[in-house]
Amino acid sequence: MTPKISRFFAEHRPATPCLVVDLDVVESRYQALHHNLPSARIYYAIKANPAPQILRRLTELGSSFDAASIEEIRMCLAAGATPDRISYGNTVKKVSAIREAHELGIDLFVFDSMEELAKLAEHAPGARVFCRLTVENEGADWPLSRKFGTTTTHARELMLRAATMGLRPYGLSFHVGSQQTSVTAYETAIARASALYRDLQDEGLDLQMLNLGGGFPARYREDVPTIGQFCTAISQALTEHFHNDLPDILVEPGRYMVGEAGVVSSEVVLVSRRGGAPTDPRWVYLDIGRFGGLAETEGEAIRYTFRTPHDESDPDHSPCVLAGPSCDGVDIMYEKARIPLPNSLRDGDRVDILATGAYVSTYCSTGFNGFPPLAEHYI
Amino acid sequence: MTPKISRFFAEHRPATPCLVVDLDVVESRYQALHHNLPSARIYYAIKANPAPQILRRLTELGSSFDAASIEEIRMCLAAGATPDRISYGNTVKKVSAIREAHELGIDLFVFDSMEELAKLAEHAPGARVFCRLTVENEGADWPLSRKFGTTTTHARELMLRAATMGLRPYGLSFHVGSQQTSVTAYETAIARASALYRDLQDEGLDLQMLNLGGGFPARYREDVPTIGQFCTAISQALTEHFHNDLPDILVEPGRYMVGEAGVVSSEVVLVSRRGGAPTDPRWVYLDIGRFGGLAETEGEAIRYTFRTPHDESDPDHSPCVLAGPSCDGVDIMYEKARIPLPNSLRDGDRVDILATGAYVSTYCSTGFNGFPPLAEHYI
Incomplete structure (x- = not known):
C-alpha cells in the first residue's frame, strides 16, 4: 500500500467495500516498462481497469490502448x-462495432479466424490486421489459450488471404496468458x-508489427520476476530471432500497469466456527467476494494478500476459509488454500486486500444479493 | 417461450443482449405452489431476480419475501x-444492516453460528430467530451446503442459547441446494x-416454524419433477414426522418462481473454426457470456436451452463450444458438454436462451470489457 493510499484511508475512512487506486503507481509502471523496453509501443489493456482517470493519465503519458469493445474505444477517445x-484487440467483434x-478512424484489428477476417474485409476495408497465434x-495463473488464437499453419493461410481481401496484413500477435510468471514463456x-x-x-507480405500481448504479472503473495527481467528476456529473444531487422513491437500490459496501484478496503461481516468446535475451520466472511x-479468486487462481489491524499485535494466526457476503454457495474465495489470519480478527474489522487495481472493479456485479457495485476512488 | 414474450420480440426487436420476463408466469408459479402446498407461506427469494415489477406483483399476490441484504429489504418495502x-435470510449480516x-420492523432472522447469534442478540433484541441446518x-446442480448451515448438535446448543440471550428461538431451516431435482432431498x-x-x-422451547428453504428447480434442458410431486413428497414427510401438530411452514422459492418466466435474447457475434479444418470444433461466440x-454456466452447472432461427429449417446440427464476447479466457459457457446447433448458424443471428429469468440479471457485471449491463424488460 502506498503512503498516498494509507493517507486517503486515514483521512476519509471511506465506506467499504471500496477500491482506491494511486494513479502515480500507474504512471511509474508505465515509465518503468517504457524504460526497460524502449523499442515497444505500450497499448494499455483497458479491460484491466477502464477508469477515466487512468485512461486520461496514460493518454497524457503517450500510451496507446488495447480495446476489447466499441465501448472501450469510445472511452479512450473520450479520454x-x-x-x-x-x-481493437478482441478476436470476436460485432459487425456493428467493426x-x-x-x-x-480505428485502423488496427486483430483476428484469429476466416470468419472474422471476412467481417473485417467487408466492414473495415483497407484496415491493418494482425493474426493471433495460440501459444x-x-x-500463467489466468490462462487465455483455449478461447483465442489459432495454429501457425492456419494463421499463415489467413494472413495470405487477408492480402487478397483488401486488408493490410500487418503483423502477428500472441498472448502468453495473464499473470504469467515465467520469462521463458515470452522467449x-x-x-x-x-x-x-x-x-x-x-x-511477399509487408509485415511490420509483432504484438507480444500482455501477461506481465502483478505481485500478489509470491515474488514475481521484475519487469526488467521480462524485458531483458524479450529483448534477447527479439534480437536472436529478428537480428537488426526488428518489427514494430507492441505490448499490451493491463494487470502489470494497474494491479499493484489499487487496494480494496473491506469489512469483516462475520468470523465463525460454524461447527462450534475449536477444531472446526474458522470462516471469515468479508463484505466483498x-x-x-474478486472474480479472479475463481478456482483460487489469483491469490491476494490480506492485511488486518491485528497482523502485528496478535502473534496467533490460524488458517481461515475466506468467503464473500452473498447467499451464493460458490461465493467462497479461498477454501483449499486457507489464509492465515489473526485469531483476534472479528466482525467490524477492516481488511485491506492488496494489489486489487486490475480485474476487480469491472467484474463486479450490478447488484447481486442487493449489494451495490464496488465504490471506486482514484487519487 | 410464452406467446407474450414472442410477441414482444416480434413487435419491439429489442437490442441484444436483453432479458424479457413475463410477469404472468411468475404469478402462475406463485399460484401453483400456493395451491400445491396451501399450508406453507411463500417467501420469494429476492436474489433470484429483484426487479421491482416482480416484487410488486408478488406483494399484490400476498407473497412474503426472503431477503439476502438490507438493500433487498428496502426493495421489498418499496414494493x-x-x-x-x-x-432476513442471510446467515452473514453486517451489524449496521441488522x-x-x-x-x-423486521422480526425474523436466520443464523448458523454463535458469533451471528451474539450480533442478533445485541442489535435485534427480542427478534424471532431460526437456525439453519446443513443437509x-x-x-442439486448448484449446491449451497459448504458455506451455510451447521450440525444438528451445534444447532441444538445455539437454539438453547438463543433463549437465554433475549431472542425468541422460533424455528429451524435448511436448504437442499439450488436446482434440486430430487424430491427425496426434502424428505x-x-x-x-x-x-x-x-x-x-x-x-421447553416454543418452536413454531420450519423453513424448507428453496431449491425447487426450473426446467432447463432436462425434465424435472413437477411442483406437485415436490409438494406431495413434502406434505407426506411433514405428516409422517409432525403428525397433526404441524409447525408454520415457510418455503423460499426463487429459481422456480422466475426462472422459466424469462428469456435472454442474444446475438451471435462470431461462428468460427479456429483451427480452420472441418474437424476442428466450431466455436460460437454470443454477445452474452x-x-x-450467465454466471451459472460456471463449471457448466446450469445447462440452458438455446433456440436459433434455423432450428427447424436446417436439419444439420453439430456440437459447438459456446463462449461469451469478452477477452477473458474463462468466459466459456459450454466446452465439455457441447451444444448441438444448426450448421447454418452465423454471426448476426439471434439466439434465444430459455429459462433465464432467475440468477441472470443481477450476476451481470457492471461493465466488464466495456460491455454494458444486461437490458431488462418486464412485461
Whole structure:
C-alpha cells in the first residue's frame, strides 16, 4: 500500500467495500516498462481497469490502448486518445462495432479466424490486421489459450488471404496468458511467431508489427520476476530471432500497469466456527467476494494478500476459509488454500486486500444479493 | 417461450443482449405452489431476480419475501410489502444492516453460528430467530451446503442459547441446494430437522416454524419433477414426522418462481473454426457470456436451452463450444458438454436462451470489457 493510499484511508475512512487506486503507481509502471523496453509501443489493456482517470493519465503519458469493445474505444477517445493509438484487440467483434470503429478512424484489428477476417474485409476495408497465434500458457495463473488464437499453419493461410481481401496484413500477435510468471514463456512465443513472420515476409507480405500481448504479472503473495527481467528476456529473444531487422513491437500490459496501484478496503461481516468446535475451520466472511469484484479468486487462481489491524499485535494466526457476503454457495474465495489470519480478527474489522487495481472493479456485479457495485476512488 | 414474450420480440426487436420476463408466469408459479402446498407461506427469494415489477406483483399476490441484504429489504418495502412479511435470510449480516432491519420492523432472522447469534442478540433484541441446518445437497446442480448451515448438535446448543440471550428461538431451516431435482432431498431434510425440532420442544422451547428453504428447480434442458410431486413428497414427510401438530411452514422459492418466466435474447457475434479444418470444433461466440449474466454456466452447472432461427429449417446440427464476447479466457459457457446447433448458424443471428429469468440479471457485471449491463424488460 502506498503512503498516498494509507493517507486517503486515514483521512476519509471511506465506506467499504471500496477500491482506491494511486494513479502515480500507474504512471511509474508505465515509465518503468517504457524504460526497460524502449523499442515497444505500450497499448494499455483497458479491460484491466477502464477508469477515466487512468485512461486520461496514460493518454497524457503517450500510451496507446488495447480495446476489447466499441465501448472501450469510445472511452479512450473520450479520454483524449487519437484513433491511431487504439487497437481493437478482441478476436470476436460485432459487425456493428467493426463498422463504428472503422468510421471512428480505428485502423488496427486483430483476428484469429476466416470468419472474422471476412467481417473485417467487408466492414473495415483497407484496415491493418494482425493474426493471433495460440501459444503455450504454461506459467500463467489466468490462462487465455483455449478461447483465442489459432495454429501457425492456419494463421499463415489467413494472413495470405487477408492480402487478397483488401486488408493490410500487418503483423502477428500472441498472448502468453495473464499473470504469467515465467520469462521463458515470452522467449518461446517470440521464437514461434518470428518463424511465421519471416515465412510470410518470404511470401511477399509487408509485415511490420509483432504484438507480444500482455501477461506481465502483478505481485500478489509470491515474488514475481521484475519487469526488467521480462524485458531483458524479450529483448534477447527479439534480437536472436529478428537480428537488426526488428518489427514494430507492441505490448499490451493491463494487470502489470494497474494491479499493484489499487487496494480494496473491506469489512469483516462475520468470523465463525460454524461447527462450534475449536477444531472446526474458522470462516471469515468479508463484505466483498467473488461477485463484488474478486472474480479472479475463481478456482483460487489469483491469490491476494490480506492485511488486518491485528497482523502485528496478535502473534496467533490460524488458517481461515475466506468467503464473500452473498447467499451464493460458490461465493467462497479461498477454501483449499486457507489464509492465515489473526485469531483476534472479528466482525467490524477492516481488511485491506492488496494489489486489487486490475480485474476487480469491472467484474463486479450490478447488484447481486442487493449489494451495490464496488465504490471506486482514484487519487 | 410464452406467446407474450414472442410477441414482444416480434413487435419491439429489442437490442441484444436483453432479458424479457413475463410477469404472468411468475404469478402462475406463485399460484401453483400456493395451491400445491396451501399450508406453507411463500417467501420469494429476492436474489433470484429483484426487479421491482416482480416484487410488486408478488406483494399484490400476498407473497412474503426472503431477503439476502438490507438493500433487498428496502426493495421489498418499496414494493409495498410490510415488515412482517420479510425474513432476513442471510446467515452473514453486517451489524449496521441488522440494526437497520430491526429499526424497520423486521422480526425474523436466520443464523448458523454463535458469533451471528451474539450480533442478533445485541442489535435485534427480542427478534424471532431460526437456525439453519446443513443437509445433504445431493441432486442439486448448484449446491449451497459448504458455506451455510451447521450440525444438528451445534444447532441444538445455539437454539438453547438463543433463549437465554433475549431472542425468541422460533424455528429451524435448511436448504437442499439450488436446482434440486430430487424430491427425496426434502424428505431426508425434513426427517433430520423434525427430530431436532421435537428435541428442542422437549427442552421447553416454543418452536413454531420450519423453513424448507428453496431449491425447487426450473426446467432447463432436462425434465424435472413437477411442483406437485415436490409438494406431495413434502406434505407426506411433514405428516409422517409432525403428525397433526404441524409447525408454520415457510418455503423460499426463487429459481422456480422466475426462472422459466424469462428469456435472454442474444446475438451471435462470431461462428468460427479456429483451427480452420472441418474437424476442428466450431466455436460460437454470443454477445452474452459468464460475465454478462450467465454466471451459472460456471463449471457448466446450469445447462440452458438455446433456440436459433434455423432450428427447424436446417436439419444439420453439430456440437459447438459456446463462449461469451469478452477477452477473458474463462468466459466459456459450454466446452465439455457441447451444444448441438444448426450448421447454418452465423454471426448476426439471434439466439434465444430459455429459462433465464432467475440468477441472470443481477450476476451481470457492471461493465466488464466495456460491455454494458444486461437490458431488462418486464412485461
